[in-house]
Amino acid sequence: MSSIRVRAQIEGGVTNVRALISHPMETGQRRDQGGNTIPAHFITEVKAECNGRHVLTANWGPAISRNPYLSFQFEGAAAGDTLKLSWVDNNGESDTTEVRIS
Amino acid sequence: MNSKRRVFLKGTLATGTVGVAVGAGLLTPSTVLADWPKAAFQANSLSDALKSALGSDSHSSGDITIRAPDIAENGAVVPITVESTLSGVTDIAILAVANNAPLTSSYKLGEGTKAFVATRIKMGETSDIVAVLKANGQLYSGTKEVKVTIGGCGG
Numbered sequence: 001m002s003s004i005r006v007r008a009q010i011e012g013g014v015t016n017v018r019a020l021i022s023h024p025m026e027t028g029q030r031r032d033q034g035g036n037t038i039p040a041h042f043i044t045e046v047k048a049e050c051n052g053r054h055v056l057t058a059n060w061g062p063a064i065s066r067n068p069y070l071s072f073q074f075e076g077a078a079a080g081d082t083l084k085l086s087w088v089d090n091n092g093e094s095d096t097t098e099v100r101i102s
Numbered sequence: 103m104n105s106k107r108r109v110f111l112k113g114t115l116a117t118g119t120v121g122v123a124v125g126a127g128l129l130t131p132s133t134v135l136a137d138w139p140k141a142a143f144q145a146n147s148l149s150d151a152l153k154s155a156l157g158s159d160s161h162s163s164g165d166i167t168i169r170a171p172d173i174a175e176n177g178a179v180v181p182i183t184v185e186s187t188l189s190g191v192t193d194i195a196i197l198a199v200a201n202n203a204p205l206t207s208s209y210k211l212g213e214g215t216k217a218f219v220a221t222r223i224k225m226g227e228t229s230d231i232v233a234v235l236k237a238n239g240q241l242y243s244g245t246k247e248v249k250v251t252i253g254g255c256g257g
Binding site: 053054055059062064069070072075090 | 183214
């Protein structure tokens with residue numbers, strides 16, 4: 001199952017995107033019960049493209065909350081177009097999903 | 103059966119090569135993070151973070167709306183929405199001034215993308231939230247204070 005849940009709805013020419021990503025977003029400052037530092041593990045970049053066109057690139061630091069939420073709006077798409085959302089984290093892990101604009 | 107064995111051997115050989123490349127430092131995480139503005143996220147002051155993320159720290163107050171709770175009970179999850187009527191916005195940065203590293207996130211907007219971003223951030227303590235937008239090469243900022251009852255960075 002994808003780590004990304006995303007909805008893209010168009011209304012009055014503006015596409016409203018709401019996305020939830022499951023990710024621990026560890027800051028690298030927390031300690032576990034044994035007192036050992038939990039290593040930093042967070043998403044550094046989220047990219048959104050619509051039909052191959054760049055819509056938004058987010059650069060994130062560890063101060064974004066666990067299981068991040070991201071919402072943005074853009075013009076110039078039509079219902080049925082494909083929105084592609086992908087993320088990369090500081091360990092090089094990544095995920096991508098595609099959704100049809102409705 | 104024999105062909106399967108070939109495929110298997112090929113597979114191990116391939117992972118072996120990648121493993122060696124990682125071991126030799128050819129594929130460090132820093133290569134993966136080539137585009138990530140590390141200095142901006144490690145900067146300890148608002149002005150350093152802005153210089154690093156947006157190229158300048160001189161900004162004037164602009165028509166920017168920050169929607170965030172007045173009091174956040176849990177600093178680990180503070181919803182923030184930044185919105186503006188400014189035209190030609192290419193960049194948005196969201197900073198929590200009192201955090202050790204103020205820059206929480208920055209956004210590059212494509213053509214046709216509205217000056218609107220909503221996310222959830224962690225706040226160590228009560229702080230001003232500053233949103234800085236770049237429009238037509240100029241920086242504009244908006245500020246809103248959020249009181250935090252329980253900090254959300256350590257633990």
